[in-house]
Amino acid sequence: MLLHYLNVAIAATGIYLPQAVEPSETFDIEWGLRRGTTARASGVNRRYCAGVEETASMMAAAAIGMATDGLPTGLDSVDRLIVASIMSEQPIPTTAALTAARLSLGRPVAAYDINASCLGFLQAVEGAAMAIATGQSHGAAVVATDLARLGLDRTDRTTAPLFGDGAAAAILTPSDGASAILAIALETHPIGGDLCEIRAGGSRFNPLLPPPSLRDYLFRMDGVGLVRLAMTHLPGFIERVLSQAGVGIRDIACVIPHQASRQGLKFLRNWLGPDGPPMVDILATQVSASLPTALHEAVTSRLLRRGQLGLMVGTAAGFGMGAMVFRF
Amino acid sequence: MLLHYLNVAIAATGIYLPQAVEPSETFDIEWGLRRGTTARASGVNRRYCAGVEETASMMAAAAIGMATDGLPTGLDSVDRLIVASIMSEQPIPTTAALTAARLSLGRPVAAYDINASCLGFLQAVEGAAMAIATGQSHGAAVVATDLARLGLDRTDRTTAPLFGDGAAAAILTPSDGASAILAIALETHPIGGDLCEIRAGGSRFNPLLPPPSLRDYLFRMDGVGLVRLAMTHLPGFIERVLSQAGVGIRDIACVIPHQASRQGLKFLRNWLGPDGPPMVDILATQVSASLPTALHEAVTSRLLRRGQLGLMVGTAAGFGMGAMVFRF
Numbered sequence: 001m002l003l004h005y006l007n008v009a010i011a012a013t014g015i016y017l018p019q020a021v022e023p024s025e026t027f028d029i030e031w032g033l034r035r036g037t038t039a040r041a042s043g044v045n046r047r048y049c050a051g052v053e054e055t056a057s058m059m060a061a062a063a064i065g066m067a068t069d070g071l072p073t074g075l076d077s078v079d080r081l082i083v084a085s086i087m088s089e090q091p092i093p094t095t096a097a098l099t100a101a102r103l104s105l106g107r108p109v110a111a112y113d114i115n116a117s118c119l120g121f122l123q124a125v126e127g128a129a130m131a132i133a134t135g136q137s138h139g140a141a142v143v144a145t146d147l148a149r150l151g152l153d154r155t156d157r158t159t160a161p162l163f164g165d166g167a168a169a170a171i172l173t174p175s176d177g178a179s180a181i182l183a184i185a186l187e188t189h190p191i192g193g194d195l196c197e198i199r200a201g202g203s204r205f206n207p208l209l210p211p212p213s214l215r216d217y218l219f220r221m222d223g224v225g226l227v228r229l230a231m232t233h234l235p236g237f238i239e240r241v242l243s244q245a246g247v248g249i250r251d252i253a254c255v256i257p258h259q260a261s262r263q264g265l266k267f268l269r270n271w272l273g274p275d276g277p278p279m280v281d282i283l284a285t286q287v288s289a290s291l292p293t294a295l296h297e298a299v300t301s302r303l304l305r306r307g308q309l310g311l312m313v314g315t316a317a318g319f320g321m322g323a324m325v326f327r328f
Numbered sequence: 329m330l331l332h333y334l335n336v337a338i339a340a341t342g343i344y345l346p347q348a349v350e351p352s353e354t355f356d357i358e359w360g361l362r363r364g365t366t367a368r369a370s371g372v373n374r375r376y377c378a379g380v381e382e383t384a385s386m387m388a389a390a391a392i393g394m395a396t397d398g399l400p401t402g403l404d405s406v407d408r409l410i411v412a413s414i415m416s417e418q419p420i421p422t423t424a425a426l427t428a429a430r431l432s433l434g435r436p437v438a439a440y441d442i443n444a445s446c447l448g449f450l451q452a453v454e455g456a457a458m459a460i461a462t463g464q465s466h467g468a469a470v471v472a473t474d475l476a477r478l479g480l481d482r483t484d485r486t487t488a489p490l491f492g493d494g495a496a497a498a499i500l501t502p503s504d505g506a507s508a509i510l511a512i513a514l515e516t517h518p519i520g521g522d523l524c525e526i527r528a529g530g531s532r533f534n535p536l537l538p539p540p541s542l543r544d545y546l547f548r549m550d551g552v553g554l555v556r557l558a559m560t561h562l563p564g565f566i567e568r569v570l571s572q573a574g575v576g577i578r579d580i581a582c583v584i585p586h587q588a589s590r591q592g593l594k595f596l597r598n599w600l601g602p603d604g605p606p607m608v609d610i611l612a613t614q615v616s617a618s619l620p621t622a623l624h625e626a627v628t629s630r631l632l633r634r635g636q637l638g639l640m641v642g643t644a645a646g647f648g649m650g651a652m653v654f655r656f
Contacts, residue, residue: 006462052537055531055532056530056531056532081516085531086416086419086420087416087419087530087531088414088415088443088530088531089530089531089532090525090526090527090528090529090530090532090533091414091415091443091479091526091529091530092414092445092524092525092526092644092645092646093445093521093524093525093644093645093646093648094443094444094445094516094645094646095530096444096516097445097516097518097521097645097646097648098521100516100518101518101521103518104518105518108515108516108517108518108649109515109516110513110514110515110516111444111516111646111648112442112443112444112448112451112514112516113442113443113444114440114441114442114443115416115419115422115440115441115442115443116422116424116439116440116441117420117421117422117425120440123440126459126464127455127458130455130458130459130461130462130464131454131458133458133462134334134458134461134462136454136458136512146531147531150531150534150536150537151419184464185438186438186440187436187437187438187439188409188422188424188425188428188436188437188438188439188440189436190425190428190429190431190432190433190436193421193425193426193429196420196421197418197420197421198418198419198420199418200418201418201419201534201535202384202415202416202417202418202419202423203383203384203413203415203416203417203474203475203478204383204384204417204418205418206478206529206545207529207535207542207545208478208545209380209478214535217534217535217536316420316421317420317421317422317425318420318421318422318425318439320421320425320439
């Protein structure tokens with residue numbers, strides 16, 4: 001774990017939501033259910049659906065553009081561009097290179113892709129923060145962009161209504177004041193790796209080496225098993241990260257969780273207790289884009305203000321856990 | 329660029345080569361050429377070909393196993409596992425999580441995937457080194473694993489014979505002596521992004537959103553265009569990184585280049601000149617696994633010995649350049 005805090009600030013945030021919206025009623029019709037059933041069961045009323053032109057790099061560039069628009073130095077503050085995603089837009093070049101080209105930076109940047117499942121954004125933030133702390137970067141754009149709907153099994157009533165497409169970004173810069181990352185930790189427990197998976201669509205199963213079933217291209221999740229793993233491991237993990245940051249949960253102004261599922265958010269809310277800090281609950285399940293979308297919501301809703309402490313936390317396939325305590 | 333050197337050592341290296349070998353004569357027969365023509369034209373005599381069981385995570389775990397076998401602390405020295413690859417084994421969980429499961433670590437690690445095209449290994453080394461320098465990690469396994477042959481166009485005589493499958497790893501630890509990373513830089517120039525690409529097989533074109541042509545799943549490279557870009561930009565880039573490290577090319581004991589192509593290696597050899605340092609030239613073009621395979625060759629052949637300076641350098645689709653000056 002981190003020995004000293006990182007003198008890094010989240011200077012700005014931005015999001016991109018696709019133009020098309022699918023209401024949960026579409027699932028009700030598809031599945032022959034009474035109107036409102038899917039929305040009640042999933043907790044999600046609508047989801048954003050990327051069109052053909054809304055590729056991963058297009059959405060990433062738009063989210064970064066929104067974030068940098070709010071900075072006096074704009075894109076000039078960025079010499080590093082990290083894209084988090086569970087799947088690159090194409091194998092090569094990277095989504096980060098494609099995004100850099102869309103941004104017309106006019107100069108080279110360090111650009112690469114990260115995949116840490118739903119925790120890709122936090123993993124990328126760690127990389128950017130370490131680069132700034134060691135002087136490898138003077139400012140970084142971190143963006144998560146995922147097309148979750150691509151891999152959905154429309155016959156799976158527990159997962160299909162949860163997910164939407166989108167991108168969200170944060171600009172990290174050296175801190176000139178109170179802002180800092182007090183602690184950040186990500187860990188993968190090699191258990192329950194098959195509780196949440198998309199088996200095909202990588203180098204193992206693909207159009208040239210087809211999977212046993214076409215359904216292997218689709219998302220499969222044992223939500224109950226995952227919530228059970230989270231209930232077992234997450235509270236202790238959060239407490240370790242808080243303790244490493246030298247703060248208690250009551251010092252936190254706002255908890256920003258990965259918007260995994262209604263059950264996941266409920267579990268966290270219960271664990272925080274009625275006297276615990278407020279928690280972002282927008283249930284926008286966009287894989288790696290979900291956590292930074294919640295961060296943007298925390299900032300724009302002013303649930304989290306400059307100088308206050310935030311806690312980002314989430315789980316991922318694998319089984320992964322990640323958390324960050326930071327002074328905004 | 330880096331303000332201070334990173335107190336990080338490459339403690340060990342390892343590789344994994346698939347069991348099956350394809351000689352270049354296979355291409356001669358396939359293309360109706362006189363025996364030996366393909367080997368002469370490409371500079372490659374044979375390539376390793378992964379079988380169905382030799383997945384990205386299997387090869388990665390084997391390469392890490394070989395590297396850690398040479399360490400007194402074995403796998404215990406590893407609390408972070410970064411997998412570089414142009415394509416994850418499956419979208420989720422990550423190849424790093426699958427590799428961690430194969431290694432039976434019995435404890436959590438920070439595990440994630442990186443894609444920086446052919447420079448993924450160097451990008452992952454930067455991440456691991458920054459994590460060690462900031463105290464986020466006490467030891468990291470960095471492994472590159474690629475199944476290049478999956479995306480080859482067997483009718484393209486200039487690229488098909490170049491590529492093989494494989495994995496190669498390095499274990500990074502805090503340095504207890506002379507070992508250090510003196511400078512490391514990676515930059516993507518948003519030019520020539522279409523000179524080297526695999527357009528389909530990611531989130532944009534896939535079995536659910538098919539590409540215009542099935543050939544879009546295959547590798548396409550304008551080798552001449554890429555060598556021209558490298559000739560224009562690489563010498564100045566290498567000189568900047570050497571200068572940042574405070575050394576000259578004559579201080580370097582061994583140059584470890586990405587084994588891009590015979591033309592690429594020839595260009596670099598000419599640029600280094602007859603009095604320049606020796607250069608690893610094994611022409612094992614395994615995408616991101618190529619550079620660490622060359623590093624392993626440098627170490628095992630004793631071209632690079634403890635305490636000596638090494639220079640790793642390469643180019644990537646995008647257009648990317650990367651270099652690292654380190655005391656081994």
